[in-house]
Amino acid sequence: MRAVRYHGYGGPEQLRLEKVDVPPVAPGEVLVRQEASSVNPADWKFQTGWFRDWVPLPLPFVPGADIAGIVVAGGEDAGFGPGQAVIGMNPVHCGGAWADYVVATVDSLALAPKRMPLARAAGLPLAGLTARMALFTHGGLTAGQRVLIHTAAGGVGCLAVQLAKHAGAEVIATCSAANRDFVTSLGADEVIDYRTEDFSARLRGLDLVVDSIGGDVQRRSFAVLRSGGTLVTLAPTPVPPDAAAGRDIRVRTVAVTPDGDGLRQIADLAEEGRLRLPVDRVYCLEDAARAMAHSQAGGARGKIILQIQDQQQFGPDWG
Numbered sequence: 259m260r261a262v263r264y265h266g267y268g269g270p271e272q273l274r275l276e277k278v279d280v281p282p283v284a285p286g287e288v289l290v291r292q293e294a295s296s297v298n299p300a301d302w303k304f305q306t307g308w309f310r311d312w313v314p315l316p317l318p319f320v321p322g323a324d325i326a327g328i329v330v331a332g333g334e335d336a337g338f339g340p341g342q343a344v345i346g347m348n349p350v351h352c353g354g355a356w357a358d359y360v361v362a363t364v365d366s367l368a369l370a371p372k373r374m375p376l377a378r379a380a381g382l383p384l385a386g387l388t389a390r391m392a393l394f395t396h397g398g399l400t401a402g403q404r405v406l407i408h409t410a411a412g413g414v415g416c417l418a419v420q421l422a423k424h425a426g427a428e429v430i431a432t433c434s435a436a437n438r439d440f441v442t443s444l445g446a447d448e449v450i451d452y453r454t455e456d457f458s459a460r461l462r463g464l465d466l467v468v469d470s471i472g473g474d475v476q477r478r479s480f481a482v483l484r485s486g487g488t489l490v491t492l493a494p495t496p497v498p499p500d501a502a503a504g505r506d507i508r509v510r511t512v513a514v515t516p517d518g519d520g521l522r523q524i525a526d527l528a529e530e531g532r533l534r535l536p537v538d539r540v541y542c543l544e545d546a547a548r549a550m551a552h553s554q555a556g557g558a559r560g561k562i563i564l565q566i567q568d569q570q571q572f573g574p575d576w577g
């Protein structure tokens with residue numbers, strides 16, 4: 259089968275499209291013929307070697323966390339069967355999804371939403387699970403609460419805005435001016451152009467902030483929270499112990515993990531037409547290096563998709 263691999267840390271230029279064996283399937287696992295995957299910033303962060311001291315990758319390494327394809331073998335005990343369309347997520351440091359075939363554990367998969375082309379649904383798993391964990395598992399968001407979502411135009415943000423609205427929250431979002439209409443169309447009640455306005459000067463008394471940036475944005479985010487509010491961060495750097503300056507603010511850090519049950523709920527919303535997956539750009543597997551470089555350059559509006567099989571199956575624009 260074809261697989262994108264790298265043999266050393268560095269940049270996208272390290273990526274090669276190579277012929278490798280189809281991975282073996284063990285009990286509790288499913289072999290999936292991949293229709294598509296997507297690019298997540300963690301793919302290139304691991305590739306640069308940022309995390310190599312904590313999580314060294316087995317080289318050569320096949321990147322890719324997002325699974326969207328057709329079950330070929332395995333999973334019968336968990337109700338999966340050959341021919342079923344599924345979506346799923348492998349941990350980023352396990353990868354394997356940028357290939358014709360990938361193996362995943364049964365508890366990391368869900369049936370794909372029929373309403374959404376499989377190639378588009380490839381953008382749902384990691385970003386959707388991250389948004390869900392941030393808002394609900396860690397953030398405890400409930401109807402009527404007010405939440406600030408940073409990087410609202412990105413892969414996680416565009417899903418987080420929609421999920422928070424479905425939960426009945428009031429959503430305030432940050433993005434650049436060029437993405438204002440896009441983020442509004444996702445359901446944001448208030449959009450702040452972070453390049454021209456300091457959100458921390460405008461907002462007060464929020465219940466939750468989803469911080470995907472860290473650093474100065476995180477530091478200023480504490481000021482907009484009410485006493486008893488929650489800051490959930492996706493940034494890998496530890497939050498300074500004195501960051502809340504003695505105020506009663508809960509701080510939680512997200513490290514997204516596969517979650518078949520959570521993914522089922524995300525797929526259900528997509529199936530009902532209540533969750534869109536905006537796509538910035540689609541690349542073929544041969545162009546994986548360009549896709550990774552695109553993500554690394556920043557500024558993607560929605561998800562970057564890697565189409566692994568026939569491009570024509572991508573379908574109409576559901577974004």
Ligand SMILES: NC(=O)c1ccc[n+]([C@@H]2O[C@H](COP(=O)([O-])OP(=O)(O)OC[C@H]3O[C@@H](n4cnc5c(N)ncnc54)[C@H](OP(=O)(O)O)[C@@H]3O)[C@@H](O)[C@H]2O)c1
Pocket residue numbers: 298299300384385388408409410411412413414415432433434435437452470471475491492493494512513514553556557558559560
């Ligand atoms: N901890 C975890 O488990 C976990 C999981 C997933 C993602 N993450 C991290 O979360 C971050 C976001 O992930 P993603 O997949 O959404 O990335 P992404 O799709 O690459 O996000 C790109 C978006 O970020 C926006 N942006 C950049 N700087 C901004 C700022 N200062 N304020 C508001 N928007 C800004 C850009 O929009 P504009 O053009 O409008 O600026 C662009 O649309 C990444 O750093 C990723 O590594 C962590």
